Amino acid sequence: MTSLAGAVSEEISASLVPVDAELERRYPGDPGTRQPVHTVYVPGDDFTADTLRTWGDRALTALDEHAPDAASFAAVLGLSDGLAEPVYSRVRAKLEREPIEDLRVDFEDGYGPRPDAEEDETAARAARLIAEAYAKGTAAPYMGIRMKCMEAPVRDRGIRTLDIFLTGLMEAGGLPDGLVLTLPKVTYAEQVTAMVRLLEAFEKAWGLTPGRIGFEIQIETSQSILAADGTATVARMIDAAEGRATGLHYGTFDYSACLGVSAAYQASDHPAADHAKAIMQVAAAGTGVRVSDGSTNVLPVGTTEKVHDAWRLHYGLTRRALARAYYQGWDMHPGHIPTRYAAVFAFYREGYEQAAARLARYASRAGGDVMDEPATAKALSGYLLRGLDCGALDIDEVTRATTGLTRTELEGFAAPRRADLTISGQ
Incomplete structure (x- = not known):
């Protein structure tokens, strides 16, 4: 028996139609595409056709010199005996196969002011080299440029560089699927x-599908977190992007300096950094916009002792970020890549069996010592998929550990319908 007439439900539903549409527009959920574990910035004049391979070779050389085997690398980073060999072998394989997941040719701080003719030529060369890399199959999964910002002194220069770069790609055959653009100092x-x-x-000039080109927003100023009226500026920025924002990237040193943090204490684990990234994370949640951590400027160079100290610092910061759900960060030097991948691989390998078992129980409706819901299944499957994407895990071992779940089934759990989460969630 019920007490309410059917018209009541119909009226309520009708009144919420605008809200339903707004939820779908503003919070479409994760795009379901691969998220790179890092972004590497290379100054425009330093970028060459061999940059990816050069960084990989320099990273391998660092391992050969300062940690030539699994035991020595594990001792530096504090890896368990069970993780030492799997992590080390996968790091070396990754450096040989795919040393950089996301590369940004930098025309901002890493490049600086140059004569217009020089920057024009550098931007055109970047487009040509990136187009050739994608054509040859030697590109990183994601590549693009960081232009100069939209502030008055450099605005025209940034717009021109972006125009030259995108035009060069179009003339070379079109925009690659892995194209990423970064707008700094917003x-x-x-x-x-x-x-x-x-x-x-630009899309109209070339007859491209509207919305084809997205971009990242770099968060480097206090005003990008908190506006003068006390509201969260970064949330307004996501809305202002009209569906084109793909990421929010935290700029460790510009943001720290903006707040007056002394140079010796500017780091991604400073309380000011934690506050900014927490605001970014909440603002981006559910929007499909991904958050990236910043970087460390402590370079692994010099004596073995100094390299090991820098490696431990970078590994610890990366693991800290992963635990806080910042699955991407910046790397500033080839020597950072071994510890980036070591941290990422250890993070996924040490927890994948438990995550797989929980997901398998959820999928089969079996009982266990933890009662999981659709939202948790989404997190579990997302964890496994990220491990697969970066090379920390193999699909065969994940399928075995989940008692038969395929990648397609994992992707289904990672992207449940909103109604499924609402009905069962707490």
């Missing part, structure tokens, strides 16, 4: 809107 949401209008104009 302070006001209106600067994001300006970037949207710029990309709209």
Whole structure:
């Protein structure tokens, strides 16, 4: 027996139609694509056709010199005996096969002010080299540029560089699927809107599908976190991107300096950094926009002792970020790549069996010592998929550990319908 007439439900549903549409527009969920574990920035004039391989070779050389085997590498990082060999062998294999997952040719701080003719040529060369890399199958999964920002002194220069770069890609055959653009030093949401209008104009000029080109927003100023009226600026920036924002990247040193943090204490684990990234994370949740941690400027160079100290620092910061659900960060030197992958691989390998067992029990409706829900199944499957994407895990071992779940089934759990989460969630 019920007490309410059917018309009541119909009226309530009708009143919430705008809200339903707003939820779908603003919170579409994760895009379900691969997220790189890091971004490497290379100054525009340093970028060559051999950059990816050169970074991989330099990283391998660092391992050969300072940790030539699994035991020595594990001793530096504090890896368990069970993880030492699997992590070390996978790190070396990764450096040989795919040393960089995401590369940004830098025309901002890493490049600086140059004569216009020089930057024009560098931007055109970057487009040519990236197009050739994708054509030859030697590109990183994600590649693109960081232009100059939308502030008045460099705005025209940044727009011109982006135009030259994108035009060069189009003339070379079109925009690659892995194209990523980064807009730095964003302070006001209106600067994001300006970037949207710029990309709209380019798409129209070339007859591209509207919305084809997305971009990352770099968070490097206090104003990008908290506006003058006390609201969260970064949330307004995501909205201002009109669906084009793909990521929020935290800029460790610009942001720290903006807040007056002394140089010796500027780091991604500073309380100011934690506050900024927490705001970014909440603002981006459910929007499909991904959050990236920053970097460390302590380089693994010099004596073996100094290299080991820098490796331990970088490994610890990366593991800390992963535990806080920042699955991507910046790497500034080839010597950082071994510990980036070591941290990522250890993070997924040490927990995948438990995650797989929990997901298998959930999928088969079997009981256990933990009662999981659709939201938890989403997190478990997402964890396994990220491990697969970066090379920490193999699909065969994941399938065995989940008692037969395929990648397609994992992806289904990772992207449940909103209604499924709402009905069963707490």
